[in-house]
Amino acid sequence: MTQIQEFLDNWGEDIWVAIIQTFQMTGIALGIAILIGLPLGILLVLTRPGKALSNKFVFNLLNVIINIIRSVPFIILLFFILPFTKFIVGTSIGVKGVIVPLVIYTAPYIARLMETALLEVDRGVIEAYEAMGIKTRHVIWHVLVRESRSSIVLGLTIATISLIGATAMAGLVGGGGLGDLAYRYGHLRYEVDVMYVTVILLIILVQGLQSLGNRMAARLKKD
Template identity: 50%
Template sequence: MNILLKQLVSDGALLWQGLYETIYMVLVSMGIATLFGIPLGVAVVVTEPDRVLENKKVNFVLGAIINVARSIPFIILMVAIIPVTRLLVGTSIGTTAAIVPLAVAAIPFIGRVVENSLKEVDPGVIEAAEAMGATPWEIIIKVLIPEALPSLILGLTLTIISLIGFSAIVGAIGGGGLGDIAIRYGYQRFQGDIMLKTVVILVILVQVIQSIGNWLANRLNRAA
């Protein structure tokens, strides 16, 4: 009984540590990606033909960057930017190091999410703002983004869930988190119970995040 109790405590501590590392990786990388991804998506939309800051060359370049970055499989991207990761954080192994490829992968994803959300905004609302003399920046900040906010919330929620999946992949190369626990204990040491527990925790985490995202988007829709 004592041995079983010690094992349960040990497994619990291990899984809590893995959950903490996963949340840490996802939140920090999401914060960085949002910081760069939202302006990227906004820039793609407003530089399109007949938009408030029309610029075909800039639009083409930004669109190409997003398309190229999104076409690279995450596992390849993760390995390809190892020199950059080492330059930024001093190592390519560990939870903090995993944040770099996660953020890089999420930036173009968020850019495309923002682009799609902003394109859903009724053109009539933008035309009304222009007729009232609003500047391009006022249209972006006071019209486009607020009008697209519920859709943006859902898109960012989807991005967080994707990052949770990617965080499990970085565990395969020593990135830490629940993915690392599943590989080291569940797979390599044939501890099926650990593997099952990590899967259950990840499923619950995704469900909680999706529920929060849906609730927040619905709340904003009603407020609008």
């Protein structure tokens, strides 16, 4: 108990700040990525050959752009777009400085997950609504999105967990959060206890999010 108390006295405040920063990075980046990724996923589905807004050029263009971004490891993307990040937000370090690369990394991932979820919807159900003369925008919301809610939630859960892993890597450029704490103190200064605690906290966070996502998806599937 004495050792735990001593550790908390020395590192408690730093760990708490790192946890807050991790939540800030994840929350802000995820919110923006969802606003970009979900419409992109819907557009990928609607512009496919044979779909309501079939457009080969748009579909292939989106496909290529998303594949290119997804093929670049986050750590490389992080350094590659540093000038762009600085131009957009005025800095390339700290929580603010990693939001742009986190969004660029996560949005295409969400778009792919959204596309997969929507394509699982029974084609017969969609055709039934279209046969009744219901407009495409209503079919998107009341059929595609509603019928695939469970899969969308599971997809967003996976994307969030992947995003948390990316925030940890952002510590290499002083992005803040648990990854930055583990790198600066756990690795560079050989504070092994700090490394262990940050790893345990990340495991708890990921497990909690996965359990929450599974429960929400199961509940939506029953509705």
